[in-house]
Structure formats: C-alpha cells, structure tokens
Amino acid sequence: MTVDEERIALFLDYENLAIGARDHLKGFSFDFKPIADALAERGRVVVRRAYADWSSWGEDRRMLTRSHVELIEIPQRMGASRKNAADIKMSVDALELAFERDYVTTFVLCTGDSDFTPLVHKLRELNKRVIGVGIRGSTSDLLPPSCDEFLFYDSLEGVETRDPQAVTPRRRRAQPVEEVVSAPDREPTTADLSALVTQTLSGLQRSTGGAVLSSSLKRAILRKDPTFSEADHGFRSFGELLRHLEQREAIELSEGSAKGDPQVDFPSTAGGEDDAFELLRTVVGEMESRNGAPNLSGLKNRLRKRDPEFSEKTFGYGGFLQFVKAAQTRGLVELEWDPEAEDYVVRTV
Secondary structure (H helix, E strand, C coil), rough: CCCCCCCCEEEHHHHHHHHHHHHHHCCCCCHHHHHHHHHHCCCCEEEEEEEHHHCCCHHHHHHHHHHHCEEECCCCCCCCHHHHHHHCCCCHHHHHHHHCCCCCEEEEEECCCHHHHHHHHHHHHHHEEEEECCHHHCCCHHHHHHHCEEEEECCCCCCCCCCCCCCCCCCCCCCCCCCCCCCCCCCCCCHHHHHHHHHHHHHHHHHHHEEEEHHHHHHHHEEEEEEEEHHCCCCCCCCHHHHHHHCCCCEEEEEEEEEEEEEEECCCCCCCCHHHHHHHHHHHHHHHHHCCCCCCHHHHHHHHHHCCCCCCCCCCCCCHHHHHHHHHHCCCCCEEECCCCHHHHHHHH
C-alpha cells in the first residue's frame, strides 16, 4: 500500500438506494458492482457496511454478502421510527469510525437523504473527504453540494439505463436499453483483457485528473479483481502486458516519474477506435435504409454480429450509450429520445 493511497469507509443506506433504483431506474435492478468498481479507482476500501431491515431484501442480501459487505440489521418497527433508527445507527457508526480509525481518509455515504447532510459537515470538519452516491431522481438537492464529490449511480460505469429525465411515468417496460451479449463460461480473451485495462485507465483519469502510472493502474485493477494475474494471460510481468496492449494501439506508454513505472495513456491517434465508430455508422446506415432509423436497444448486438470482438470497453467507455454519445460528438451519428418507444433513436449524419 502506498503512503498517499486513499483508505475508504463505505456506508450504504441500503433501502434509500435500492428503492430509489427500483422507482427511478426503469427496468434496472440495483447492483453493487458499479459502486465497487468506481471506488476501486479511487482508493482501497477498508470498511463496507450496509444498513436495512434485511428480511425484506433476500436476494440483495446475498449479493452484498458475496461482495464482502457487512450487513447491519435494523429491526422492524412501527412507522417512521425504523427509518430514523437506520439513519441514526449509520451516523453514529460513521462518526465512531472517524474518531477511532485515523487511517481512514475518505467516507463514502450511499444515500440520497438530506438527513445525512449534518453528518457530511461533521466528517469534513474532522478533515475527512466525503463522497456521496445516490440515485439522480431520488437524491435531495441539499446533499450533493455538501460533499467533496457526489456520484450519481445512474451515471456509473456498468449501469445502462434510459435517460432518467426522459422516462415518462405512464409507461413501464422491464427491459434495459442495451441487450448485453454475455458468455459467462468462456475463457477471457485478449479483448476482455484490453477492456479491463482501458476501462480502469479511463476511470483513473477521471477521478485523479492527472497522470496515471502503471503501478497505480495495476493496484486499481487488483482492487476490482483481486484474482487478476498477468501470468494467467501469458505475460511474465504487468509491464510486458502493457507493451503488448501498446502494440495493439489500445494504450500508449511514456516515461514516468520513476524508472520502470511508465505513464499510461490513451493513444493520441485513435487507431481501432476509428474503426469501431465507422462500424457503428455503417450498421446504423444499413438499418436506416432498410427499416428506418434504429433504436439504441439491440444495436450493440447488431455490431457484434458484424464484429464478434466489438466492445466499447476496449476504448475506455463505461457503456454502449456512452460510446454512441462519443460518436455523436464526433459528428457521425445523431441521438434523439423517442418518448413513445422510451428509447433513443440513432441516425447517421
């Protein structure tokens, strides 16, 4: 562990978060992994606690247990007293940890409840950095400005949802925007490895705002997947793996601040990314000519039928919608929300 590495304590007001996801993220059930990945890019999580009446969250309880989250039981009581009990218990535990564990530098409060604003202020008085995480549609306007950083769960990598501002309350379809093609039993490919490295690199660049060294990149990858080993992919060292990805134009290496610890960046020339954008434009154009402008839902499957190795994560994008928005920024396609279909329509420019 490096001296300047953040040590993070994570506290989840679980009912607030899960109910907010259920009510505001249509067709998407709450998943802890996007939060875990986002924090892995920011530091080392040393405490993970979630507060709820777990008798009402059976499957969620199993999901969190698999992610090594300590479950704090809030017994069922009448009326609002149960909610207050969860808030008070979480606040007391956070303050107790702040006083007793000096090495904890960052507190992450997963809630959209403004009742936690005084806790945020007190933690900052104690010289702790505070990051909030909440659902965009259910987060109080008072909470985000009080934090050092606030992450909307809807926007985290790995969360593919419809535009929360555009969803109409009169219709609900339990179908995510993107139909994900998965093969959980297959061996990881070079494309999977490239996606892991570039997605982590992209997250580190956003969270740190500075140069990313190979040592920092390796630590962040291990926080995401402690079982990761470059040897499993046929490389003798992490540096050899990075040089291999540089040859494939997935990343670019330059001299770092210390010998043997190069700086990692995305290529100044896009390389394969341009080919991926051209593939998108071509597929959208062909679908347009046959049946009119296609919806975003299912479009990724069309690209993967043409190129089975396609993955937006290879180029550092957290999701397919983000990739298509990048193509729109480059003037290749246009995105337009269709309230009737509750989906985006994609057109060539």
